Amino acid sequence: MKIVVLGAGLAGLSFALEATGLGHEVVVLEKSGEPGGLLKSREVDGYTVDLGGSHILFSKDPEKLDFLLGLVGPENLVKHRRDTRIYYRGMYVKYPFENGVYMLPPEERFEILRGVVEAYVKRRCGEVEPRNFEEWIYAVFGAPIAEKYLVPYNRKLWKRPLSQISLEWVAGRVPMPPIEDVMRSAVGLPTEGYLHQLNFYYPLSGGIESVIRGLLSRLRGRRFRLVTGFDAQAIYRENGETRVSDGRDEYGGDILVSTAPMPDTLRLLDGRERRLASGVFDYNSLSVIAVGGPGEAPPYHWVYFPQEEIPFHRLAILSNYTPRAAPRGHVLLIAESSAPPGSSFPPGLAERVAEWAVDLGFIGGDAEVVAVEEWRYAYIVYRHGYGRLVGEASRVLRENGVLPVGRFGSWRYMNMDETAYRAREAARKVSLGGAADGGRGE
Numbered sequence: 001m002k003i004v005v006l007g008a009g010l011a012g013l014s015f016a017l018e019a020t021g022l023g024h025e026v027v028v029l030e031k032s033g034e035p036g037g038l039l040k041s042r043e044v045d046g047y048t049v050d051l052g053g054s055h056i057l058f059s060k061d062p063e064k065l066d067f068l069l070g071l072v073g074p075e076n077l078v079k080h081r082r083d084t085r086i087y088y089r090g091m092y093v094k095y096p097f098e099n100g101v102y103m104l105p106p107e108e109r110f111e112i113l114r115g116v117v118e119a120y121v122k123r124r125c126g127e128v129e130p131r132n133f134e135e136w137i138y139a140v141f142g143a144p145i146a147e148k149y150l151v152p153y154n155r156k157l158w159k160r161p162l163s164q165i166s167l168e169w170v171a172g173r174v175p176m177p178p179i180e181d182v183m184r185s186a187v188g189l190p191t192e193g194y195l196h197q198l199n200f201y202y203p204l205s206g207g208i209e210s211v212i213r214g215l216l217s218r219l220r221g222r223r224f225r226l227v228t229g230f231d232a233q234a235i236y237r238e239n240g241e242t243r244v245s246d247g248r249d250e251y252g253g254d255i256l257v258s259t260a261p262m263p264d265t266l267r268l269l270d271g272r273e274r275r276l277a278s279g280v281f282d283y284n285s286l287s288v289i290a291v292g293g294p295g296e297a298p299p300y301h302w303v304y305f306p307q308e309e310i311p312f313h314r315l316a317i318l319s320n321y322t323p324r325a326a327p328r329g330h331v332l333l334i335a336e337s338s339a340p341p342g343s344s345f346p347p348g349l350a351e352r353v354a355e356w357a358v359d360l361g362f363i364g365g366d367a368e369v370v371a372v373e374e375w376r377y378a379y380i381v382y383r384h385g386y387g388r389l390v391g392e393a394s395r396v397l398r399e400n401g402v403l404p405v406g407r408f409g410s411w412r413y414m415n416m417d418e419t420a421y422r423a424r425e426a427a428r429k430v431s432l433g434g435a436a437d438g439g440r441g442e
């Protein structure tokens, strides 16, 4: 089979690896000048910056994790036990908050425990039935945890009322804390929580792009071609092929796999199919600001900041992931700040981040802005009606010979493990004869 893939990120290249392994010929067309998508890293002044924000390797599923670790190679991996924090009233409370309650003063622990128990009883008695993300937070964690941390943090990250976010978002993604853990924590006993991310891996050298380099080296010598700088303008069917053109060059295959964002792919189709692209494909953009400087940062991996006055929601300390991320005696931080569609990031954001990094004591001396990268699509927002819209869009794409794959291609909030796994699974299904409009793909 001849297959054309749009996008050379993790999804497109994982698809290509599996499909070429099954004997198919694959051409990957990438819009930007280089492959990698969100998993690009750049060397600047001795720092190795992950341009798509902080990325760690982890998974609940050992098989999915092994695939990613194999791409990096055992000799280039560091393993960590997660130490992440929430900045709260000048303290670095252990994450998840409900497990870190033991670090708070006794009065506050009591208030939180009472809230959790009240919420638990109400839920068990069927007195509350949450209809959206905000109601779910109150119903599961109680008012004190909701108001002290979860609601302010999530509002800052999602940039919209949490009542607009559907329960489809919560299902299987936001972990439910065992009440016993919260009780232990409230009486002062440390607990861990959220165990599947307790250990994580990171490349010793080369940043998270090592994953992409691993894919490209495995693809070498196969029936695979990568074309960069291809900005698709139209997708159409001709003589049984699905074809894509950028107005200059054209490629066609038995099937077209798109890892480009779903609404963008819909806009490339003919006439009436485009109308679906105006549905509520809601998302957040992201600004990634890398700041470096001399000193020694606290020993955490990353910290969440729910405070509105602090211009980032998360600060990752990459030089604690691997000492090779920064020159000796230096710290590399990556700050992430989100924005809703149609709005831009405030001027001077990077400089403010650098000032905060020094004020918070993460950098000892002069902080340097090492890199700034903005991503239009970063977080998919599950608005009410999400499932219906994405289901309909996937059906229309398949009817037009396009198989949606990847985090933005299939418009599904997925980490690397799931993105790579589903892309490879899609290639196997296509190979078994489940063509775009037959197989379920993603």
Ligand SMILES: Cc1cc2nc3c(=O)[nH]c(=O)nc-3n(C[C@H](O)[C@H](O)[C@H](O)COP(=O)(O)OP(=O)(O)OC[C@H]3O[C@@H](n4cnc5c(N)ncnc54)[C@H](O)[C@@H]3O)c2cc1C
Pocket: 006, 007, 008, 009, 010, 011, 012, 029, 030, 031, 032, 035, 036, 037, 038, 039, 052, 053, 054, 055, 056, 057, 058, 230, 231, 232, 259, 260, 261, 264, 286, 336, 378, 379, 405, 406, 407, 408, 409, 414, 415, 416, 417, 419
């Ligand atoms: C801030 C942040 C932190 C994250 N942290 C983690 C983490 O710690 N661990 C984890 O496992 N996962 C993490 N993820 C998720 C991970 O980044 C994704 O699962 C994965 O990178 C998605 O890969 P993709 O190929 O689907 O998308 P992308 O990386 O976006 O790749 C899509 C590619 O398609 C190209 N493209 C777009 N439009 C077109 C077009 N019209 N024509 C041709 N090409 C096009 C793009 O240029 C891009 O190269 C994080 C995500 C974000 C945003």
